[in-house]
Amino acid sequence: MPYIADCRITTHQEVAPEHYRLVVHAPQLAKEAQPGQFCMLQVREGHYPFLRRPMSIERIFADGVSFLYKVVGEGTRMLSGMSQGQMLNVQGPLGKPFPRESGFDRYIITAGGIGIAPFPALADALKRELGKAPEVIIAARTERFLLCEKDFRQMGCKVHFATDDGSAGEKAFASEVLKRLSPAAGTVVYACGPMPMMKATHAVCAAAGAVCYASLEAEMACGDGVCLGCVVEANVEVETERMVRVCKDGPVFDTQLIQWESY
Ligand SMILES: Cc1cc2nc3c(=O)[nH]c(=O)nc-3n(C[C@H](O)[C@H](O)[C@H](O)COP(=O)(O)OP(=O)(O)OC[C@H]3O[C@@H](n4cnc5c(N)ncnc54)[C@H](O)[C@@H]3O)c2cc1C
Ligand code: FES
Known part of the structure; x- marks a missing residue:
C-alpha cells in the first residue's frame, strides 16, 4: 500500500556532474518497497512546481530507501538544492516491480x-x-x-x-x-x-x-492511474484498450506487450 509521508533526508550527494544520490529515512516505505517500484517526490513545498516527480527506488535499506537522479529541468534542479536533514514529502511505493x-x-x-x-x-x-x-x-x-x-x-x-x-x-x-x-x-x-x-x-x-x-519512461501527473497522462501504446488489448498506463500497469512491462514502432 502506498504511503505519503514527510521523510528526513539522511544523505544527499553529487555522484557525477548533475547526478545525485538521495537517501531518506522511511522505515514503513522500505518494508513494502520492491525493486522496480517508484515514488513521487514533492520537490518543493507549496504549489510550484505543482507536480510531484517520479523517481525509481535505487536501494532498499532497513530504515529507508535511496534515489539516484539526474538534473534535467526545474523540478530536479529544486530537488538537488535540498539539504541533508530537510524533510521531503514522498509518496510510494508505486507501480509494479x-x-x-x-x-x-x-x-x-x-x-x-x-x-x-x-x-x-x-x-x-x-x-x-x-x-x-x-x-x-x-x-x-x-x-x-x-x-x-x-x-x-x-x-x-x-x-x-x-x-x-x-x-x-x-x-x-x-x-x-x-x-x-x-x-x-x-x-x-x-x-x-x-x-x-x-x-x-x-x-x-x-x-x-x-x-x-x-x-518505461513517461511524464507523469498523478502517478496513480487516474489522469491518463502517462499512457503508451500496447500490442494487445488490456481491459478493452490498446493503451497501458506506465504508472499503474507498469512502469515494468514484458516488452512483448509494448508497441515499439513509434520509438
Ligand atoms: C517511473 C519513473 C521512474 C523514474 N525514475 C527516475 C530516476 O530514478 N532517476 C531520474 O533521474 N529520473 C527518473 N525518472 C525521470 C524523472 O521523473 C524526470 O527526469 C523528472 O520528472 C523531470 O522533472 P523536471 O521538473 O526536472 O524536468 P521537466 O522540466 O519536467 O522536464 C525537463 C525535460 O525532461 C523531460 N522529461 C520530464 N519527465 C520525463 C520523464 N518521466 N521521462 C522522460 N523525459 C522526461 C521533459 O520532456 C523535458 O524535456 C523517472 C520517470 C518515471 C516515469
Ligand atoms: S500519471 Fe496519471 S495515470 Fe499515470
Whole structure:
C-alpha cells in the first residue's frame, strides 16, 4: 500500500556532474518497497512546481530507501538544492516491480544512462532471493556517467561497460553489448533507459527467444492511474484498450506487450 509521508533526508550527494544520490529515512516505505517500484517526490513545498516527480527506488535499506537522479529541468534542479536533514514529502511505493522468477539460466541487466537507477535494488534481491548475481551492462555517453559499478561488483555481478565515445568499455550501444553476450531462451533481461535503447534491447531479446522486462519512461501527473497522462501504446488489448498506463500497469512491462514502432 502506498504511503505519503514527510521523510528526513539522511544523505544527499553529487555522484557525477548533475547526478545525485538521495537517501531518506522511511522505515514503513522500505518494508513494502520492491525493486522496480517508484515514488513521487514533492520537490518543493507549496504549489510550484505543482507536480510531484517520479523517481525509481535505487536501494532498499532497513530504515529507508535511496534515489539516484539526474538534473534535467526545474523540478530536479529544486530537488538537488535540498539539504541533508530537510524533510521531503514522498509518496510510494508505486507501480509494479520487476518480476523475479527462479528457473532461468541467466539474468542480465541492461541500463542506459540514468536508467541504471532501479537496478542496484534488483541485483541485490536476485542475489539474496535466487542466489543469482546478474550480469550488468552499464551504458552511458561517457566514462564519468557510468554509475553504480562498485555496488554491482560488491554483489558479485559481472559488469560490462559501453560508452558512446569509447572512453570506457566498448564504444557501442547497450543493445550491441547485449547481443554479444548471446542471450537465449532461458535468459531474462531487465532494461531501463531511453525508449530507443529499450526498443533495441527488446529486438535483441525477441530474436533470441529471451524474456525481457523494461521499466518505461513517461511524464507523469498523478502517478496513480487516474489522469491518463502517462499512457503508451500496447500490442494487445488490456481491459478493452490498446493503451497501458506506465504508472499503474507498469512502469515494468514484458516488452512483448509494448508497441515499439513509434520509438
Ligand atoms: C517511473 C519513473 C521512474 C523514474 N525514475 C527516475 C530516476 O530514478 N532517476 C531520474 O533521474 N529520473 C527518473 N525518472 C525521470 C524523472 O521523473 C524526470 O527526469 C523528472 O520528472 C523531470 O522533472 P523536471 O521538473 O526536472 O524536468 P521537466 O522540466 O519536467 O522536464 C525537463 C525535460 O525532461 C523531460 N522529461 C520530464 N519527465 C520525463 C520523464 N518521466 N521521462 C522522460 N523525459 C522526461 C521533459 O520532456 C523535458 O524535456 C523517472 C520517470 C518515471 C516515469
Ligand atoms: S500519471 Fe496519471 S495515470 Fe499515470
